[in-house]
Amino acid sequence: MEFLAQNLLNGVSIGSFYALVALGYTMVYGVLRLINFAHGDLFMWGAFLGYTALTAISAAGLSPGPWVFVPVLPGVMIVLALAGVLLERTAYRPLRSAGRLPPLISALGAAFILQALARNLYGASYKTYPSSVSLPGGVRILGDVTMGTTQIVAVLAALLLMSALHVFVHRTRVGTAMRAVSLDHDTARLMGIPVDRVIAGVFLIGPALGGAAGMLVALRYGSFDFTLGWTFGLKAFIAAIVGGIGNIPGAMLGGLILGVVESLGAGYISPQWKDLIAYVLLALILIARPGGLLGERCAERV
């Protein structure tokens, strides 16, 4: 029982990071019907930019404690938001009317560029955040089920960002415009919605969330390298598909399911088999519901 609870908890914790990254894929797909393959690498850059900031703080003679996240996390989010908008301007907008395939190729190209940049600037070795930034100790949740304080904070931060996004999309003028654009570009434009600016807004928010996830993942796992975008980012993409791509609650659900299945597979069978188990289950879900769990049937997209 405790073993199950511990694995579920781990699963939710990993899953919330998958979900945070999956949101970026799903929001862009919602408004452009484009798989933004570069999103995983923006996420990876979040981890690296955080690393740079932490290293710089150490070099400045300050001891980087957990407090550094208060300025660094929003800073990384802002830088990545700008990078996202730049990406849209240079790689996607010029190809907006070129059909579906050219932007996809452009997305792959951007992914490779971002990856190569990270490898060349930071080297191919694994990076770690200084252990001093982690919060010490853990919390006993029930019986022997425990969770590190850092993990708890990271998960709470992920959940907080997701609820903020939900409120934003459903309760604000720009959020409503985003949903309108995802349903029908032409009508939105004719009703006075500046579609290009709304799309830029999506590229502001998705990468910002991805960047935050990058730092939180680096913090939780301890080490990462330039392939983080492919390994972890690709799983987040799959989470978005399982949830029903284009659907925001779907991305969150898909992320959590993937995290939990993976964690249960690792716990009950073998860590070496966890990916295989997870993907077989996901394949089964997609066979049963090709549009994803909340796809198609559910109207809500962004």
Add this chain to the structure above:
Amino acid sequence: MPLLDVQDLSKRFGGLQAVEGVSFSVEPGRITSLIGPNGAGKTTIFNLITGIYRPDRGMILYKEMSLVGRRPHAVVKLGIARTFQGIRLFPGLTVRENVMAGRHCRGKAGVFAALLRSPGQRREESEIRSRADDCLRFMHVDQHRYELARNLPYGDQRRVEVARALATDPELVVLDEPAAGLNEEESASLVALIRQIREQGITVLLIEHDMKVVMGVSDHVLVLDNGRLIAGGRPDEVQANPRVIEAYLGCGAGAAAAPGAAPDVEDARDV
């Protein structure tokens, strides 16, 4: 000074001259209708005004500003809102959200203000909501505000579309066949609403096939045939015009139907 002044407007699609040298003006505070057989170029003119197409030739002046080359969302911001021939609501948004989306162009709080939930942004959100509700109430569909737009009956969807156009605070609303697919009773109440829109000081430009609607509501009627303007005037003048009757009924029918041929002209929409 006319609110909208169209001069020598022309648009060609490949081999088809959709609109040819059309000039007319829309006076403020009036209901002007554009009629004509299918394919006469009515919707093309609407699309030229609202920035979907760019004219090959001619001028479109709105309050003495040129609309040519302006993008659709910029045209809306200047005060021209439209509805569509086929209904084009956002099907997956609620009725109220549809109308709130129409209100978008009058707001200014962006992504950052929304994330910070600044007081100005919250005030704006509640203003958008209450203005949307006003428009829904005006069109008598506010009881449906929490339903998804696609679940509404056809006639109510049309009303929501008009409400969404009104939410943009237009000075000119352009209605593309608002009575299409409505029954007698529904179109009668639509006529009453179009009059009320004018009473609010909003100028109306109407495309309509239903002659009862056109003749009952219009101050000024323009008749288009094969991309050219063939007549213009008060409804009774236009109804008596032999060229109009001919355009609707074909050659030779003019003599039999004129003058004062309202019932025949009305039947012609089924031809």
